[in-house]
Amino acid sequence: MKTPRDVPTPLLESLKSLGLTKYEALVYIGLLRTAGATATEVHEISGVPRASVYPVLDRLVQKELVSVSHTAPKRFDAVPPDQGIENLMRRIESDAESAREALEAFYREKDLEDRGDQELIWTIYGEENIRTRLAGMFKSAERSVELLATGDLLQRSVLLLLDPVPDSVRVEIVTERWSGERPSRFHLHLLPLAALCETPILAEKLLPYERSGVFLVDDTRALLWMEGADGQPSALYSESAGLARFVRRHIATVMEWAKAAVQ
Amino acid sequence: MKTPRDVPTPLLESLKSLGLTKYEALVYIGLLRTAGATATEVHEISGVPRASVYPVLDRLVQKELVSVSHTAPKRFDAVPPDQGIENLMRRIESDAESAREALEAFYREKDLEDRGDQELIWTIYGEENIRTRLAGMFKSAERSVELLATGDLLQRSVLLLLDPVPDSVRVEIVTERWSGERPSRFHLHLLPLAALCETPILAEKLLPYERSGVFLVDDTRALLWMEGADGQPSALYSESAGLARFVRRHIATVMEWAKAAVQ
DNA sequence: TAAATGTTGTTGCTAACATAACAACAAGGT
DNA sequence: ACCTTGTTGTTATGTTAGCAACAACATTTA
Structure with a gap:
């Protein structure tokens, strides 16, 4: 036995x-x-x-x-x-499918008034969810798209989402590192590492070596990609005019620094 | 509200x-x-x-x-x-995958002594499970394969499983109906419907119009495919010599009837 | 003050867990 | 025959854990 x-x-x-x-x-x-x-x-x-x-x-x-x-x-x-x-998964998947259909029905009734949405700041958990939100932002871009993010995050998780952005939209990318050839479609601004090293405090604060980034679309919708201490990605999203203006200024400042440092 | x-x-x-x-x-x-x-x-x-x-x-x-x-x-x-x-399914599927690996490890330790298996009669529930068992039986066939089943069941659920049967194995198929061209690889015996109608009791008992069938491999392994009153398929499987002999005789008898009725 | 927010603790309920005891039956020994 | 011994399948009963439901409280906002 x-x-x-x-x-x-x-x-x-x-x-x-x-x-x-x-x-x-x-x-x-x-x-x-x-x-x-x-x-x-x-x-x-x-x-x-x-x-x-x-x-x-x-x-x-x-x-x-x-x-x-x-x-x-x-x-x-x-x-x-x-x-x-x-056998077990078959049951679960069939449940998932029927649930999905029923939920979609409820979802379609949703009030699209988009009420207070503009002034709220949302937190989003999970890389998948963040990426879908980002994709939605890019798809709806009408005038401008600005990215400031670590190269790792950009090229691994974000770049592909930029495909649906119309050609008429100006895309500005600011990062500290870029591997491979520079994309012709976008305006790429490389942060000179030398300048960063001279002011290590900034290097730490602006582009910490965890995956993080700031994204702004049409000067109205902003997303802040952060990575918690536990490594779980989370993000803030907002259509708040105040936050958008803040992010806009932040990105512009970094771009100025980059330009100044090159000279 | x-x-x-x-x-x-x-x-x-x-x-x-x-x-x-x-x-x-x-x-x-x-x-x-x-x-x-x-x-x-x-x-x-x-x-x-x-x-x-x-x-x-x-x-x-x-x-x-x-x-x-x-x-x-x-x-x-x-x-x-x-x-x-x-998002929910992602978690579940990852759980399923890790569980599958861990279970396979246990499974491989299984005693393959195949102890009393020969004299046991097993019930199998669920079409998927029955089909896998049948596939296993066919794959291990060395001398003979005999099928007696309703045409519907045969062509919809069983025929594809016969592919792995080696060419050297004689495959006898008995059914009441066959749509499409007759396969050259197998020996097909069609039960004349006329003969069945003359003895309606037999028609009812031998080939009821629900999906059902009898399968015998190498005269040693038998599977009885039944369909419960609720429509859920279930099956008996056995390597019992007694049951195998009974099934062998049953199929032979029906084949004899078929031959006799044609004349 | 009033109303709404966020939190805590208590209680009830249900499914699952855990143990004990029981009747039915088959050896096997005296 | 009888009485053990052991196994099978079933039933009853107690316990636990997680969720559901409610009441009460401190805190904020208007």
């Missing part, structure tokens, strides 16, 4: 988020390591109380994770993990 | 299986229909008690489903459902 060998907690958590309970996870894992076990063997292997094993096995069969034999006593076998997880 | 308008229960269930609680779902849905709501507005729109709204919103921000403004009082906005669901 095998020992109940303790199961790593993160695995249990992962299985929980796939819709299994702790017992279901333990029993399934136990069954994966044996072939055709009886209920009592399942109990011994998984460490789950024998009385609880029966309802748990019922649920697992229902979820298409184990199969039952027709002998007496019944014997149980686990579906290979590959396919078992696919 | 909008009415709390009741939310369809299935939607709540779907969102629960994506890892949201009831309150989280209600608040998110409520936020989808407004722009920049305060905590109390969220309470009014969603019907969630005002005191509970705060922790719930915290969790939703954590899950990247809503963004917060930096005003006082705070205002909240929902990310579009499209992207919100994608």
Whole structure:
């Protein structure tokens, strides 16, 4: 008889988020390591109380994770993990799809009055969310786009989003580093590293070597990309006239410095 | 102010299986229909008690489903459902992937002694699971493969699985209907419908018009594909010598009838 | 003062967890 | 036969944890 060998907690958590309970996870894992076990063997292997094993096995069969034999006593076998997880994901994805449709219906009713939006400052968490917001800003650009960001962030996460910007819009890019050829479509301003080193305080404050940046569209919509101490990216977005003016001035100042330092 | 308008229960269930609680779902849905709501507005729109709204919103921000403004009082906005669901699914899929890897590790330790397997009869639920089992049977075929199934089931779910069967293996197919050209690789036996109609009892019992079938490989491994009254497919699988012999005889008998009826 | 915001603590509820005990049945030994 | 011994499947019962629901409080804003 095998020992109940303790199961790593993160695995249990992962299985929980796939819709299994702790017992279901333990029993399934136990069954994966044996072939055709009886209920009592399942109990011994998984460490789950024998009385609880029966309802748990019922649920697992229902979820298409184990199969039952027709002998007496019944014997149980686990579906290979590959396919078992696919079975679970199929349900979840179908739920996700139907939820998405229902939610879109609600979403379309949304008041588009865009009420106080102009004066609010929003925080956005997660790189994905920030990138979508940025993409939306760029797509709606009508007059100008200005970027001030670390080269890493720019070329890895932002540059591709600039494609939808119409040719008529002037795009100014300020950064401290640029690898590869300089794009002809945009006005690129390189911050001379020498100048930065002379005033290390500024270097630290303006372009810290974590991924960060400031983005301004049409002088009205601004986004500040920051990276929390934990490395999780977050951002501020606003259509506030005050913040827009502040950002505008900030970028302009840095560009002036850059120009002055070159001379 | 909008009415709390009741939310369809299935939607709540779907969102629960994506890892949201009831309150989280209600608040998110409520936020989808407004722009920049305060905590109390969220309470009014969603019907969630005002005191509970705060922790719930915290969790939703954590899950990247809503963004917060930096005003006082705070205002909240929902990310579009499209992207919100994608955010949820990203987490789940990453969990699924790590779980799959960990489970495969356990699975590989499995005793392959294949102990009593030979005399057991297993039930398999779910079309996907049945098809994988069938595929496994076909792939391991060394001498013979025999199929007796309704044409619908055969051509829609089974035929593709026959590809891996080596050419040296004799494949006998018995069915009541075949659309399209007859495959040259297999020995196809068509049950004359006329003969079936003359003995309606047999027609009912042998080939009921639900999807069902009998499969035998190497005269040793048999699978019975049935369809429950609820339309959910299930199957019996066995390597029992007794069942295999029974199935062998059953298929042979039907083939004899077919031959006799043609004359 | 009044109204709204944000927070805290208490209580109830439900699903899952955990243990104990029971009837039914099959060896196996006296 | 009888009585043990052990296993299977089921039922009842108690416990815990997380969420749901409500009341109360300090704080701000008008």
